[in-house]
Amino acid sequence: MVLERVNSPEDLKGLSLEELQALAEEIRSEIIRVTAQNGGHLASSLGAVELILALHRVFDSPRDRILFDVGHQAYAHKLITGRKDRFHTLRQEGGISGFTKVSESPHDAITAGHASTSLANALGMALARDLKGEDYHVVAVIGDGALTGGMALAALNKIGELQKRMLIVLNDNEMSISENVGALNKYFKELQIRKWVQDAEKLGKQILERISPQLFGLVDRAKEAAKLLLHQENPFYAWGIRYVGPVDGHDLKTLIHILEHLKALEGPTLLHVVTKKGKGYKVAEADPIYWHGPPGFDPKKPEKVSKGYTWSQAFGDAVTELAHLEPRLFVITPAMREGSGLVRYSLEHPERYLDVGICEDVAVTTAAGLALRGMKPIVAIYSTFLQRAYDQVIHDVAIENLPVVFAVDRAGIVGADGATHHGVFDIAYLRTIPNLQIAAPKDALELRAMLKKALELGGPIAIRYPRDNVERAPEGAWPEIPWGKWEVLKEGTEAYILAFGKTLRYALEAAGDDPRVGVVNARFLKPLDREMLRALARYKLLTVEDHQKMGGFGSAVLEALNELGLKPEVRILGLPDRFFEHGPIPGLHRQAGIDAQGIRQALAEMGLVPIHE
Numbered sequence: 001m002v003l004e005r006v007n008s009p010e011d012l013k014g015l016s017l018e019e020l021q022a023l024a025e026e027i028r029s030e031i032i033r034v035t036a037q038n039g040g041h042l043a044s045s046l047g048a049v050e051l052i053l054a055l056h057r058v059f060d061s062p063r064d065r066i067l068f069d070v071g072h073q074a075y076a077h078k079l080i081t082g083r084k085d086r087f088h089t090l091r092q093e094g095g096i097s098g099f100t101k102v103s104e105s106p107h108d109a110i111t112a113g114h115a116s117t118s119l120a121n122a123l124g125m126a127l128a129r130d131l132k133g134e135d136y137h138v139v140a141v142i143g144d145g146a147l148t149g150g151m152a153l154a155a156l157n158k159i160g161e162l163q164k165r166m167l168i169v170l171n172d173n174e175m176s177i178s179e180n181v182g183a184l185n186k187y188f189k190e191l192q193i194r195k196w197v198q199d200a201e202k203l204g205k206q207i208l209e210r211i212s213p214q215l216f217g218l219v220d221r222a223k224e225a226a227k228l229l230l231h232q233e234n235p236f237y238a239w240g241i242r243y244v245g246p247v248d249g250h251d252l253k254t255l256i257h258i259l260e261h262l263k264a265l266e267g268p269t270l271l272h273v274v275t276k277k278g279k280g281y282k283v284a285e286a287d288p289i290y291w292h293g294p295p296g297f298d299p300k301k302p303e304k305v306s307k308g309y310t311w312s313q314a315f316g317d318a319v320t321e322l323a324h325l326e327p328r329l330f331v332i333t334p335a336m337r338e339g340s341g342l343v344r345y346s347l348e349h350p351e352r353y354l355d356v357g358i359c360e361d362v363a364v365t366t367a368a369g370l371a372l373r374g375m376k377p378i379v380a381i382y383s384t385f386l387q388r389a390y391d392q393v394i395h396d397v398a399i400e401n402l403p404v405v406f407a408v409d410r411a412g413i414v415g416a417d418g419a420t421h422h423g424v425f426d427i428a429y430l431r432t433i434p435n436l437q438i439a440a441p442k443d444a445l446e447l448r449a450m451l452k453k454a455l456e457l458g459g460p461i462a463i464r465y466p467r468d469n470v471e472r473a474p475e476g477a478w479p480e481i482p483w484g485k486w487e488v489l490k491e492g493t494e495a496y497i498l499a500f501g502k503t504l505r506y507a508l509e510a511a512g513d514d515p516r517v518g519v520v521n522a523r524f525l526k527p528l529d530r531e532m533l534r535a536l537a538r539y540k541l542l543t544v545e546d547h548q549k550m551g552g553f554g555s556a557v558l559e560a561l562n563e564l565g566l567k568p569e570v571r572i573l574g575l576p577d578r579f580f581e582h583g584p585i586p587g588l589h590r591q592a593g594i595d596a597q598g599i600r601q602a603l604a605e606m607g608l609v610p611i612h613e
């Protein structure tokens with residue numbers, strides 16, 4: 001076993017090519033074994049094994065800085081940088097992160113999770129290095145999907161101008177989570193065809209070399225000149241970045257050879273490697289979309305498992321039906337077709353569907369353009385990724401009160417993806433925006449009612465729902481919903497819990513059959529139902545939300561009570577002012593004190609000790 005002998009990248013230096021190849025296979029088996037147990041980003045990490053071994057063979061981490069964009073493809077990096085003994089804790093509570101994380105290892109150059117950040121980070125590091133007169137390499141590995149992000153393209157523009165020494169490795173597997181999109185992606189495909197041409201040329205060269213070395217020399221020089229000319233149309237050339245490739249990202253010998261040479265070059269270089277997402281594991285190669293991030297599976301008999309009917313699917317079913325009722329409906333996703341439940345919609349309404357790539361800012365402002373010209377766009381977007389488009393919501397949508405609906409998925413704690421992915425800031429960052437309304441359905445029926453009503457109302461409206469299963473609503477069901485009105489689910493004589501979305505379940509569980517405690521489905525967060533709030537102000541009030549406490553729903557209730565001149569006893573339950581790591585959602589809710597136990601605890605502190613204690 002070679003992996004046993006590898007405790008740091010240093011240990012790679014003495015390995016033979018055969019040992020490195022054996023190591024790659026051992027690493028693949030370990031990635032499959034642990035992802036089968038814990039779930040995780042299997043296909044991306046399998047596709048990057050040889051690339052990561054070659055990089056750590058040629059460069060000297062942690063002196064040299066190797067950055068991984070998104071950081072989800074870096075399992076091999078974790079295994080050879082001293083974390084193989086903890087690798088089985090991947091994405092588990094208290095275990096190692098599923099992404100690179102600065103606080104986890106000196107070898108993790110950046111904390112990642114959101115795409116397209118590696119190039120600007122690399123630029124910053126190169127600037128610091130040169131200013132401080134230090135000498136080390138900065139290498140950024142970025143996927144073809146992450147390269148569709150505006151941050152990445154804008155950083156390339158600056159990198160080309162400043163000409164700082166750095167290496168960018170484009171890991172091109174033609175996949176984002178779904179098939180990758182964009183003009184650059186089309187161009188890379190062509191380049192890869194040229195790769196095929198290059199392979200054919202190589203064969204031709206070998207034959208020619210045997211016939212006449214002189215003729216071979218002439219042809220070779222002509223080819224180099226043509227290539228240079230050919231590559232001048234290469235977009236990286238326009239960006240002032242040396243382009244090398246495409247090369248086989250699984251050919252360890254070639255990768256090491258090329259990286260050794262590139263290491264010596266000044267200025268910015270982009271090495272274009274072509275890899276297979278899911279490499280080395282048949283099911284993942286065949287279906288890199290499902291095996292991008294599978295839940296656990298049987299490694300011997302890997303089969304897709306259904307995660308049950310989710311809020312995302314309920315959303316997807318609703319908009320697929322709505323599109324038949326509303327011809328102006330248009331749905332946009334920033335590279336999250338599967339995650340947002342839009343596969344069915346994209347097949348049934350391809351002409352009113354758009355995957356813009358990993359660029360949430362473009363998604364929101366494209367929706368603004370559609371709305372300005374009479375369409376009814378819905379932006380399907382995770383709460384955490386909507387953070388990327390905050391200014392676009394204000395500047396391009398809300399100021400003109402445009403009819404854009406934001407279907408904010410993964411709102412709340414999301415579990416194993418951890419701090420970079422929890423959707424726990426959206427109420428705070430959205431509710432301060434004038435014109436924008438915020439709602440949170442309690443079930444799939446309310447989701448359908450809200451979506452339909454939102455399209456009728458117009459104006460910017462965010463409808464947030466959690467990462468969770470939900471009971472399917474009947475097809476064709478379009479219940480009416482009294483917009484802006486809360487719903488009393490349980491009467492109380494002394495106190496009311498104001499909850500919405502996922503915390504409603506906890507509230508009902510905590511209230512139980514206690515006649516003193518009522519429960520309200522506070523499904524409209526902006527505007528609040530001030531009429532009901534006024535009526536409830538004679539009771540003790542407890543607000544609970546799967547969101548940061550600061551600036552969230554509870555804050556909104558306090559502000560409204562203040563404006564109404566009402567001073568009931570109010571307790572706010574929400575996430576405390578810190579980041580929450582990865583782990584099972586119930587455990588993290590328990591930690592945050594927003595589950596049924598936390599609510600009962602708060603009620604007791606308000607003098608409502610549970611009767612049955």
Ligand SMILES: CC(=O)c1sc(CCOP(=O)(O)OP(=O)(O)O)c(C)[n+]1Cc1cnc(C)nc1N
Nearest residue numbers: 044072113114115143144145146175176177335
């Ligand atoms: C993990 C996660 O959240 C991933 S991984 C991924 C595809 C990345 O494709 P790339 O080609 O860069 O890498 P590959 O998987 O090796 O092909 C997306 C869209 N996401 C969701 C996503 C969406 N939007 C933003 C800003 N960041 C992330 N991480």
Ligand SMILES: [Mg+2]
Nearest residue numbers: 143144145175
């Ligand atoms: Mg990719």
